[in-house]
Amino acid sequence: MAIYTFSFFHLLLAILPLMVPHATANLEGDALFALRRAVKDPGLKLQSWDPTLVDPCTWFHVTCDSDNRITRLELYMNELMGPIPKELGNLKSLLSLDLYHNNLTGSIPSSLSKLSNLKFLRLNGNRLSGRIPRELTKLGSLKILDVSNNDLCGTIPTAGSFSKFTEESYMNNSRLEGPELMGFVRYDAGGSC
Numbered sequence: 001m002a003i004y005t006f007s008f009f010h011l012l013l014a015i016l017p018l019m020v021p022h023a024t025a026n027l028e029g030d031a032l033f034a035l036r037r038a039v040k041d042p043g044l045k046l047q048s049w050d051p052t053l054v055d056p057c058t059w060f061h062v063t064c065d066s067d068n069r070i071t072r073l074e075l076y077m078n079e080l081m082g083p084i085p086k087e088l089g090n091l092k093s094l095l096s097l098d099l100y101h102n103n104l105t106g107s108i109p110s111s112l113s114k115l116s117n118l119k120f121l122r123l124n125g126n127r128l129s130g131r132i133p134r135e136l137t138k139l140g141s142l143k144i145l146d147v148s149n150n151d152l153c154g155t156i157p158t159a160g161s162f163s164k165f166t167e168e169s170y171m172n173n174s175r176l177e178g179p180e181l182m183g184f185v186r187y188d189a190g191g192s193c
């Protein structure tokens, strides 16, 4: 009987996740949880990010519009360590992404180019490396870009919305070269990466 109880318990554990309605409609919550999983958070700033709470609009550092879509993510100066997950590109209504002054590593995901409403992108003061994804020049609404104080490399894109950004946006990335000369320095060849 004890054995029976034991295995029934385990069966229950196995099927329980199938019975509890998963927050399917919640691609945005999933994107935030991908971030929580990706980074170390020694200051426990993401502790309120509980994936069992269906509505991520109640989480700290997250702002939503009246339709419960995430419009702002404000996670600056939080000692977050690790990569920016590509899932953040699923936050389609995001206007402002502020991840500056953390300890983020890896490259800037090109999936951020899906954030077509984005106006503010501040990733400065981290340890991001790699090239600035060319795809980001598609962000037509982008008004402020700051990737200064990182370890980016390659050339600075100049197309699209990037035509209006100044040197300030890129300062203190010792391996970043540019701005890319139209037709002269190839994006994927210029700069030491």
Ligand SMILES: *[C@@H]1O[C@H](CO)[C@@H](O)[C@H](O)[C@H]1NC(C)=O
Pocket (backbone or CB within 6 Å): 079, 081, 102, 103
């Ligand atoms: C960033 O990470 C490095 C290496 O893990 C660590 O030595 C440093 O103290 C961290 N800096 C901040 C501001 O959290």
Ligand SMILES: *[C@@H]1O[C@H](CO)[C@@H](O)[C@H](O)[C@H]1NC(C)=O
Pocket (backbone or CB within 6 Å): 125, 126, 127, 148, 149, 150, 151, 172
């Ligand atoms: C350059 O950026 C790195 C990485 O964020 C930072 O640790 C360093 O203090 C910055 N240097 C200057 C001169 O601002």
